[in-house]
């Protein structure tokens with residue numbers, strides 16, 4: 001299901017420095033996967049620190065529809081009693097995945113090799129996004145698909161009696177495509193292999209190993225990865241602790257760097273090497289950014305990220321860094337707006353097929369607030385501020401990251417910045433407003449406070 005349809009405009013204003021130590025909610029990628037693998041295991045999986053956002057709650061609902069029992073106790077601990085691999089039941093109704101690309105693509109992978117029918121849909125954003133990237137390998141495995149032209153939602157799939165294991169080279173760097181194929185391979189007899197020429201986040205592989213799947217990860221000579229899963233084994237339930245989401249941490253981190261006088265620490269942030277591209281880039285831009293208390297928990301590296309207001313400088317962000325910061329480019333563009341000089345982001349064409357066309361949405365939002373930029377087919381170039389900025393209203397296009405990005409801009413701009421719908425933030429970061437209030441940031445419903 002999607003968030004309430006009434007738009008909720010929010011306005012951010014500059015004011016006091018941001019100060020404090022905060023914790024952002026659990027990682028979205030790991031939260032989806034914990035519920036899904038729990039649903040495929042036999043027995044009880046527990047999940048602490050689950051991200052309780054709309055996208056992840058849609059995965060909980062979907063896995064219930066496929067037969068898992070999923071509950072939350074009063075302390076926020078989630079339990080998943082798995083239906084077991086191969087034993088998914090046919091959902092009785094359409095699965096509405098709201099805004100969640102990861103959720104629907106991975107769920108189609110899981111369902112696609114079970115001999116059941118399932119129909120998926122989503123909100124006005126999700127129905128525009130490409131699903132062929134997941135349906136193509138599923139068709140190779142024997143899944144039947146009935147879809148609108150262009151392989152978009154709503155669509156129905158029916159898995160074959162005996163799925164064919166495949167070897168699949170992912171045509172675009174996408175952890176979602178890789179994961180959908182690996183999850184489909186779990187219920188196919190024999191070995192399913194995914195070749196990814198450019199490595200992407202590896203949470204599926206790590207968690208599959210943790211749940212006892214037979215999985216092997218090899219590296220090829222060109223820096224790519226070859227991942228093989230052996231299907232039709234049994235998954236063992238696990239106790240999963242979800243680390244804090246680096247893609248959410250990006251917002252207080254960038255805000256702390258651009259609001260004068262700020263010092264902000266974000267605690268317990270996931271530092272998986274496939275997720276730290278933004279931190280690397282900010283350091284290259286001259287950010288006063290320190291990572292402390294680095295430790296390993298549940299097979300993942302975590303740490304505390306401390307930033308102080310810094311004078312940033314423009315840099316060129318190489319294309320091969322894109323997968324490790326794909327969701328962070330919008331907020332990087334805001335950091336770039338406050339930098340001296342120009343920041344050029346290369347190889348960012350995947351941004352066009354996210355919740356919105358993020359290249360267009362970021363460029364429009366920057367221009368509405370007086371910042372010069374140019375977007376190309378696969379590039380975004382942002383010129384650091386040359387005069388007063390802010391004062392614009394930004395269209396979010398049902399995209400949570402666009403909403404949060406421009407509220408962060410408003411916290412450091414010369415004039416207030418309004419986003420037309422802050423309600424979409426609930427898809428990934430339901431505590432966003434509370435967290436910024438804790439840091440001393442001024443974000444409120446538009447019209448609540450005299451401008």
Ligand SMILES: O=C(O)C1=C[C@@H](OP(=O)(O)O)[C@@H](O)[C@H](O)C1
Nearest residue numbers: 029102173174175176177326327
């Ligand atoms: O696998 C995942 O959990 C995700 C992969 C990325 O998408 P792509 O695989 O489409 O790049 C990312 O944008 C998304 O927010 C989460």
Ligand SMILES: C=C(OP(=O)(O)O)C(=O)O
Nearest residue numbers: 099100101102103327354
């Ligand atoms: C792209 C994103 O998510 P999804 O693809 O899961 O909708 C995101 O969270 O920025």
